[in-house]
Amino acid sequence: MELTPLTGICLGSLGIVFLVLVYAFIRGSRGLRAYIVMRTLLTIPMVFILVTIIFFVMRIIPGDPVTSQLGPRGGPEARERMTRELGLDRPILVQYVDYITDVARLDLGNALVFGQRPVADELSERLPATLELIVPSLLFAVGFGVLAGTFAADHRKQGVDYGLRLFSITAYSIPVFWLGLMLQVIFSLVLGWLPVAGRIDTIIGTTLQRHTNILVLDALITGNWPALWSALKHLILPTLSLGLILTGVFLRLSRINVIETLVEDFVLAARARGIRDSVVVYRHALFNALIPIVTLIGLQFSVLLAGAVLTETTFSWPGMGLYLVDRIGQRDYTAVQGVITIFALSVAIVSLLTDIVYAFLDPRVRY
């Protein structure tokens, strides 16, 4: 298997998952070990089902990739040739087995447009951009959401608490792409502070040597400060729109958790010992309330991916989401299927990881 950046990142993340598993397995109790084995084994059918759903959604439902790609201009010979090239003339079961084995080798087929390069190669160029967008967004959402939630819990039933609750409901009623458009109007077009779209200033971008294709990281490695500044400026609005949408959920959960923790005996004991109120709330109560946040990160990961598709479309951010939308427009169904498969795999892996970390942190949770 050729080592493209995509396979590199996939193998790398699998390696991290494996290390976490091994660490938890060695350090954990007997119950935890059994749980880890169970949960890991359960991931296999889950991935299998997801991939199967994708396959059947893409092939069985009426609508035929050859017609949609060739359009009315394709003659019968062209149609036949393309059907054969795509392997669509074979029995459906053979196609299914083929697809599953291809996915296992991370071979996502060749794109139908633009030089027909392997989808895996094209995706590996897009993946770093998506990572550069979703990681800061998630950090922002968790950081801001948890702190604001704790603050609201500390000021329960006061004005600021109601205000923050209303903010959290509003946050997930706002379409992420509309928030992005509004931020563009305000900060780019009216105030002129930040760029409207893209990842980096085109001219500055040419001076930047690409190693990881995560531009902020590349600029840091090569010490290219103008490029770093430009990349950061381009990052602010997309991160803010994607992050703010997710903040509401984290705010709600941490608020409720901190409220529940604040009535526990150990908090009362800490208060009785005369520890300062802020320390009790922001250290004792908050740290205990953080554990369920781990699960929420896992659950929100899929929201994050869906949000990334829309955010990338809004900000012309050349990540996997924009690639998906572009290729839907080009009717390149191999590419569409490839992106969705990668999304499904990453969701399954993140969900496995968060479940294990949660079980490791909170011994009460076992199957």
Added chain:
Amino acid sequence: MATAERAIDQRPQWQRELDQVGLLRRFLMARRWYGADWWFAVLSGILLLFIFSLAIFPGLYAPYNPRAEVGPALLAPGELPPTFVLVTQEGSGVASLQDLAGEERIRIGIVRGSPAASALRDAEGRINEELREANAGVSLRLRNERYDTIDEALAGLAAGEVAVVVGLSSEIEPLLEQYPGLAMSDESITGQATRSFVLGTNQLGQDVLSRIIWGTRIALLIGFSAAVFALAIGVPLGLIAGFWSGPIERVLTLIMDSLYSFPGLILAIAITSVLGPGMFNVVIAIATLYVPTYYRIVRGQTISVKEELYVEAAESLGAKPLSILTQYIFPNVIPSVVVIFSVNVADAILTEAGLSFIGLGLPPDTPDWGIDLALGQRMLRQAWWLVTFPGLMIVIVTLGFSMLGESLSEILNPRLTEN
């Protein structure tokens, strides 16, 4: 009997009191205990009633046809459209373009590249069309004389080089004093009354306000049908899977869990990209996302309710499984289903807008918020109002449903409250 019931009933006094009164009284009395949540529910209810009336009678609220070109393109909110008028020699008897019909080629003065030039071109075609339809036997024959400024054009008219000059009324008015012999027609040459548009117009000259009002109908239709579809499939499956466990139930649960973990919008993208655009396909795609939500909640509650004493009692009295399911278990899941339904409608509206925004939803001329946002994004630099108002409408409607869901969950499931 009454005493025995009271002895079993562990609920606080006020909740027992609520059982004694009618539905309306109960609703009003609840204000005392639920406080902010009650107000949330009532306010969002009133908001939603208004939104429903928009969706049912959009024609009553919308000033214009949402698909028709009703004014000049890209008019800002409240801005008056420019009026293009004729300037003629005083006493020439020409008040509108129609008056020029049937004569020899009329020499007419315009400013090169000005909006008045294109307005004249449009008006000429329209008037000739009208004359042909009316079989008037005459037509309008104009010959354009181009000038560089409106000042030059007026000078040309005063010197008799052209018979008529066309220009913006706001431009011409201050200049008229310098040319005492010239007069401006009262009517606009486009024949349209000068009216402003509350929320402006888009690049196709459609009224933004009318489009977002008609968009309410599409959004609610899709939101509700998707949530109803999902409920009709998810709730029975959840009840059955919770009641009879077995290998099929395990597989079903695994499938539902996998679907649930999948990014909703991306699954909807996959389904609509294969099914193609269209209202029904969008509803199917979105409904698929929510089936697992109902399934998981209903199954979980069925499993826990199944263990309750009264279910066991009913079983020992010989009640059939189906009647246990419908009479004893189903009523217990209704509150959660109501809450999920409300939240789902909000989420479905957001998802539909997202699909339309990336061009996968409905046919492009539909008055739909997502489509309007996608159209507006192309004009972001010129027209902020095209993206602002449809998005604001999405926020208001989804906020209404989310707030209703939130407050209902506090009111219907008192166990979930933080106390």
